[in-house]
Amino acid sequence: MTVGKAAFVVVPEGSVTTPAGFRAGGLHCGLKKTERHDLGVIVCEVPAQAAGVYTLNQFQAAPLGVTKESIAEGGTLQVMLVNSGNANACTGQQGVDDARAMRAAGAKAFGVAEHLVGVTSTGVIGELLPMGKVLPGIERLPAGVSADGGDDFCQAILTTDLVKKEICVSLTVGGTTVHIAGAAKGSGMIHPNMATMLGFITTDANVASADLQKLLNEVTDSTFNMITVDGDTSTNDMVVVMASGLAGGEALTPQHADWEAFKAAFAFVGEHLAKAIARDGEGATKLVEVTITGADSKEAARAIAKTVIGSSLVKTAVYGADANWGRIIAAVGRAGYKVETEKVDVRLGDITVLEQSRPVKFDEERAAEYLKGDFVLIHVDLHMGDVSATAWGCDLTYDYVRINAAYRT
Amino acid sequence: MTVGKAAFVVVPEGSVTTPAGFRAGGLHCGLKKTERHDLGVIVCEVPAQAAGVYTLNQFQAAPLGVTKESIAEGGTLQVMLVNSGNANACTGQQGVDDARAMRAAGAKAFGVAEHLVGVTSTGVIGELLPMGKVLPGIERLPAGVSADGGDDFCQAILTTDLVKKEICVSLTVGGTTVHIAGAAKGSGMIHPNMATMLGFITTDANVASADLQKLLNEVTDSTFNMITVDGDTSTNDMVVVMASGLAGGEALTPQHADWEAFKAAFAFVGEHLAKAIARDGEGATKLVEVTITGADSKEAARAIAKTVIGSSLVKTAVYGADANWGRIIAAVGRAGYKVETEKVDVRLGDITVLEQSRPVKFDEERAAEYLKGDFVLIHVDLHMGDVSATAWGCDLTYDYVRINAAYRT
Numbered sequence: 127m128t129v130g131k132a133a134f135v136v137v138p139e140g141s142v143t144t145p146a147g148f149r150a151g152g153l154h155c156g157l158k159k160t161e162r163h164d165l166g167v168i169v170c171e172v173p174a175q176a177a178g179v180y181t182l183n184q185f186q187a188a189p190l191g192v193t194k195e196s197i198a199e200g201g202t203l204q205v206m207l208v209n210s211g212n213a214n215a216c217t218g219q220q221g222v223d224d225a226r227a228m229r230a231a232g233a234k235a236f237g238v239a240e241h242l243v244g245v246t247s248t249g250v251i252g253e254l255l256p257m258g259k260v261l262p263g264i265e266r267l268p269a270g271v272s273a274d275g276g277d278d279f280c281q282a283i284l285t286t287d288l289v290k291k292e293i294c295v296s297l298t299v300g301g302t303t304v305h306i307a308g309a310a311k312g313s314g315m316i317h318p319n320m321a322t323m324l325g326f327i328t329t330d331a332n333v334a335s336a337d338l339q340k341l342l343n344e345v346t347d348s349t350f351n352m353i354t355v356d357g358d359t360s361t362n363d364m365v366v367v368m369a370s371g372l373a374g375g376e377a378l379t380p381q382h383a384d385w386e387a388f389k390a391a392f393a394f395v396g397e398h399l400a401k402a403i404a405r406d407g408e409g410a411t412k413l414v415e416v417t418i419t420g421a422d423s424k425e426a427a428r429a430i431a432k433t434v435i436g437s438s439l440v441k442t443a444v445y446g447a448d449a450n451w452g453r454i455i456a457a458v459g460r461a462g463y464k465v466e467t468e469k470v471d472v473r474l475g476d477i478t479v480l481e482q483s484r485p486v487k488f489d490e491e492r493a494a495e496y497l498k499g500d501f502v503l504i505h506v507d508l509h510m511g512d513v514s515a516t517a518w519g520c521d522l523t524y525d526y527v528r529i530n531a532a533y534r535t
Numbered sequence: 536m537t538v539g540k541a542a543f544v545v546v547p548e549g550s551v552t553t554p555a556g557f558r559a560g561g562l563h564c565g566l567k568k569t570e571r572h573d574l575g576v577i578v579c580e581v582p583a584q585a586a587g588v589y590t591l592n593q594f595q596a597a598p599l600g601v602t603k604e605s606i607a608e609g610g611t612l613q614v615m616l617v618n619s620g621n622a623n624a625c626t627g628q629q630g631v632d633d634a635r636a637m638r639a640a641g642a643k644a645f646g647v648a649e650h651l652v653g654v655t656s657t658g659v660i661g662e663l664l665p666m667g668k669v670l671p672g673i674e675r676l677p678a679g680v681s682a683d684g685g686d687d688f689c690q691a692i693l694t695t696d697l698v699k700k701e702i703c704v705s706l707t708v709g710g711t712t713v714h715i716a717g718a719a720k721g722s723g724m725i726h727p728n729m730a731t732m733l734g735f736i737t738t739d740a741n742v743a744s745a746d747l748q749k750l751l752n753e754v755t756d757s758t759f760n761m762i763t764v765d766g767d768t769s770t771n772d773m774v775v776v777m778a779s780g781l782a783g784g785e786a787l788t789p790q791h792a793d794w795e796a797f798k799a800a801f802a803f804v805g806e807h808l809a810k811a812i813a814r815d816g817e818g819a820t821k822l823v824e825v826t827i828t829g830a831d832s833k834e835a836a837r838a839i840a841k842t843v844i845g846s847s848l849v850k851t852a853v854y855g856a857d858a859n860w861g862r863i864i865a866a867v868g869r870a871g872y873k874v875e876t877e878k879v880d881v882r883l884g885d886i887t888v889l890e891q892s893r894p895v896k897f898d899e900e901r902a903a904e905y906l907k908g909d910f911v912l913i914h915v916d917l918h919m920g921d922v923s924a925t926a927w928g929c930d931l932t933y934d935y936v937r938i939n940a941a942y943r944t
Contacts (some may be wrong), residue, residue, distance in 0.1 A: 183869045184867075213861075218893055251864070252889075361868065442936055442940045443940070452624070460591070480625070480661075523936060523940075527935070530855070531854045531932075
């Protein structure tokens, strides 16, 4: 794949353990009721340069603060622990103590300093972690960690996601081949309360923590932050990146000639995972992409894209394969940014339905056929400037209601 | 009913024609496919002092601008026309011309000046009004207008609302008995694109247009603007109030001793209609009320109440009778206003589920029983100040998806 002068390739069967220095694993410790993995780990041979982004929900789960503490200490992580089945959110001081105890147990099990361990959780809000299950599970983790453990790790972070979400790309920077891999969970919930997006990105490139953090912030804004399944921001959302540097070669900084290529590959990984989460949204039958072009600011383009992708009326129309552009235009008009209401074009795939804000006669049957596919592109051109943004989401279906109206227990 | 020192009574079988001077009517002119009313009118014996509030959606439908023009001319309206089945939105200059032609036809039919006529529409976006049906319909309207026409009018503004929504109260101001009545439509849609909230309030009190406008703005903020069915703001939302002054008595101004009583009665009418719209939301099985107390500002209280009532996860949990408070707290935490995350109480009806942000052991069966009722109160106390706000909405059900995934035609 070539993005401008940036070129990278997708590594077939690649996982978070493909970048040099990474191993992973997962096991069942008893948090999920069935015998599925509910505890996972990514381990690096060396302290990896690390960066993280965290939910903006004020009720931030306890483990997020503990991971932040770890990264703040030295900008590095060597062990990233994750459990599913319990979010350790709204659990007060006991929750913080439990997250710290997880970290301490991880440090002991893998023989590293505590500040080299990150922890994260996804699951039910408001229940204390059953530490009698978690701590023995952590003790058992090292025995099962391997270079082939990417799949075990992916299993451990799923709740009711229908598919695991991972990707690995490689590219050459300064003459050295480096890898960037990612795994994510999100949006598939049978037990409500588990609305969490988690992302884990590994790379063997030689990038320092501060540069990683800037890169992650930038990429998160245009990928993970541009997906919506139901508009509800979790208490546990988090994306962590770990860079082992073990590909060798010179340090990669924003001043390096190949930084843009690396950034493009990194952004591809983020976008791939973000879209995979949206496509696997609760009850979803299709991936919906909303692209806004011709905006006069990035903020406007993003806000309008997110308003359209988040509209329940747009989402149900897409589910019903109804080319109901009035709902799209109504969402554009309430997004909170000024638009020139006489200038807007709307296209569904390559079918123009509105031009200069005037309805265009289109083939309704062909439009319905297009909307029945498993990928739907909604393109809104505002003709006000040259800024664009893209957001991803999914349709709103009976299954969304079924999944989320089901009782927790 | 007594609200503080304000006292008013609900008039049994009262309608928009109960206040002195008002008549109403409705008929079928051919906009709806079945023989149901699709054209309605409220007429006042005299030019009534008038005020209006209009959607903030930038793609504002043509008739709203025309009604604004009319009220701007002299602060009065005598004839208020409404059609359902076609929104006259996104229809360009032709739409404006059509709205003006409706106004001119109304003026001619009822023998009043054009600036005494308001017009409004609700229905499909992006289709031109079939004026060949609308104009003859308007000509036929006067013959059917009567003091008993409130029901005909209500039928004419419905699309697929399950119930008509009207209310009338009376109270004594300055020794004179006055009435305030209202009718509304909203939230029941079989043909998508018809997401419109319309409100019509009549009174025989002697209130000037400017004071009516201030009162309407204030009351709208705490009533109509506090309901959410699906978060999608229509292009056609509008509330109009007409005051005939025919109850007699002195002018009623904000300086009048009975102004607060009048305001309380007026607010009751607004709240009654707003709640009726929410309860009749698409696919709804229950009315949900979210009350935020202990906020430190009105803006925060309102934003948090609206975020909770608008959360798809909260709405599906209520539908499923699941006391899933984690979703409530997650919505509170993402509403965009600072909360003290260790201090929050959450109650479902009188069942406390969270106290000082700590889970409270509660009887899950009793909570499920409560949530199965047709009215659910969610009360969040932030313990930060003494400001409160209430929002209304409904649950998110299979029927919502069915109604909105159905093809337009």
